[in-house]
Amino acid sequence: MSHTSVLINELAICLSARHLTLVTAESCTGGMIAAACTDLPGSSRWFECGFVTYSNRAKQRDLNVSEHILMNHGAVSEETVKAMVAGAAIHGDVAVAVSGIAGPGGAVEGKPVGTVWIGWGSKTEQHTCLCKFDGDRSEVRQQTLDRALTELIGYVKKY
Numbered sequence: 001m002s003h004t005s006v007l008i009n010e011l012a013i014c015l016s017a018r019h020l021t022l023v024t025a026e027s028c029t030g031g032m033i034a035a036a037c038t039d040l041p042g043s044s045r046w047f048e049c050g051f052v053t054y055s056n057r058a059k060q061r062d063l064n065v066s067e068h069i070l071m072n073h074g075a076v077s078e079e080t081v082k083a084m085v086a087g088a089a090i091h092g093d094v095a096v097a098v099s100g101i102a103g104p105g106g107a108v109e110g111k112p113v114g115t116v117w118i119g120w121g122s123k124t125e126q127h128t129c130l131c132k133f134d135g136d137r138s139e140v141r142q143q144t145l146d147r148a149l150t151e152l153i154g155y156v157k158k159y
Contacts, residue, residue, distance in 0.1 A: 063087030
């Protein structure tokens with residue numbers, strides 16, 4: 001069993017025990033978190049929906065991320081993932097959001113390839129962490145997936 005599968009099983013147990021539903025809001029992972037969740041049979045009991053908001057326009061339209069946040073902080077920022085979490089959580093109990101630079105291009109000053117912001121929480125509270133992952137595009141995305149699940153599990157356990 002893969003590390004991701006172990007994390008998904010643990011997340012499913014935690015969410016089910018608390019009768020909570022999850023919503024995902026993904027940029028750099030392109031739906032990997034939602035796909036990992038729905039790979040588990042029975043996930044419809046706790047997985048509500050997922051948003052792949054790759055463009056800034058989609059973040060604004062689907063998750064209510066303000067243009068002000070995107071213009072002043074950029075898509076790969078703490079402010080953006082907090083807004084993504086809050087916008088996604090309108091559709092469920094808890095949410096997880098990711099936005100980053102998986103590479104090989106896309107790096108900007110102060111935000112090299114492997115820079116990823118992860119957020120988790122609810123409509124009323126959002127938590128974040130800044131990650132600096134090494135590796136190629138696939139490796140950065142996989143590390144993002146696993147770290148997002150780990151943070152989400154910790155949050156749900158305290159919920």
